Amino acid sequence: MSRAGIFETVVGVIVIAVAAIFLFYAYQASGEEMSRGAYRIEAVFGRVDGIAIGSEVRIAGVKVGSVAGHSLDLDTYEAKLDLAVAAGVPIPEDSVAKIVSDGLLGGAYVSIEPGASDVMLAPGERIALTQGSVDLLGLAVQAFTANAGSGEAEKSEPSADGL
Template structure:
């Protein structure tokens, strides 16, 4: 009976150790560990950040180069202020732009940085001023439905072709 109890405790300890290992691996590989350490800290203001979360990817040309570290509302402008941490070896031109894009129709969101052509580069603490917020799928569908109903103001169904 005592041997069985010791075997159960040992098995539980192994399961917990494996779970802790996978959690640590996920945090390190997920980019959250690098956000706290070095890197270039940039800010950008967006009118909409629907679906964007802390830890979301920052990409250039589809390649992950950093992550979102903080999101807050500016109480004066009511814009979403996003703090980004990107690799310090990047020399991003000062006129670079940032836009929120979807990974897929149902997937998460990320920030895509499009490098500009200026000779001056963004330093840590710099600001990306040219931004484009997220596009709401619900808003697009609402506009489409509204435009379709405006084309048929009587609300009657169009006659079926013969």
């Protein structure tokens, strides 16, 4: 084998090793590894903007699971999320699940605020108290149009002295 052939073989082995390391990292970061030893619970929201399969589930800012599935309830037109939570993390039945944004440009995640109940959710049960995502762009448009509308009303009213 020539020197060029040996060099190409070594470069090929290095490329394959780097690809394997990347795939291992991507697998761990995706939450698939965590969902193996997890139990599933449900939560129903009015809006789940920014949430996708694999989005994080956090308690007190610590990742405890991931979103394993989502579907639309055709009777109520609400979004149902299937949450995979680590087996060692019990969730009180009076907990609140919220869709929270990681910042203006960041992604969204499910935040669970544990309740005070001594009764824990069993696999397959549903978190009863939820708060969906907030449409920040919609709120900004409403605030802008409300301010613009009030400014026009003030300008169009005649003054008391007729000027």
